[in-house]
Amino acid sequence: MKTVFQKIIDGELPAEKVFENERVLAIKDIAPHTPVHLLIIPKKHIASISEVTEEDIPLLGECLLIASQLAKQFHIEDGFRVLTNNGTDAGQTVFHLHFHLLGGRPLQHLV
Numbered sequence: 001m002k003t004v005f006q007k008i009i010d011g012e013l014p015a016e017k018v019f020e021n022e023r024v025l026a027i028k029d030i031a032p033h034t035p036v037h038l039l040i041i042p043k044k045h046i047a048s049i050s051e052v053t054e055e056d057i058p059l060l061g062e063c064l065l066i067a068s069q070l071a072k073q074f075h076i077e078d079g080f081r082v083l084t085n086n087g088t089d090a091g092q093t094v095f096h097l098h099f100h101l102l103g104g105r106p107l108q109h110l111v
């Protein structure tokens with residue numbers, strides 16, 4: 001069964017897109033935790049970081065570059081966080097790899 005992000009990638013569900021190329025889609029999170037909360041989603045189906053292989057290395061780098069560019073575009077370059085939840089115990093709810101880009105307010109230290 002398709003994940004919600006696969007449906008968005010395939011145009012079957014609407015989303016507020018902020019970036020798209022052939023490999024990566026970025027959208028606004030539907031339930032933002034911070035004033036800026038974007039999701040950077042590789043279009044290739046990878047369930048989570050645990051499923052990444054060596055061939056995905058350029059794709060992951062591109063996702064981080066896009067995160068940095070979006071941080072500038074959304075004026076949060078002075079303080080933002082990029083994270084991915086891996087597995088149910090870490091709070092992952094959509095099993096299609098995605099990076100949260102969070103900012104727009106002071107963020108608590110996690111580590």
Ligand code: 5GP
Nearest residue numbers: 004015027028029030031085091092093094
């Ligand atoms: P996870 O919990 O897997 O790390 O993150 C999933 C994120 O996807 C959550 O922050 C959730 O709010 C967001 N989300 C879930 N369904 C949708 C949707 O249909 N549209 C958008 N834009 N975000 C969604």
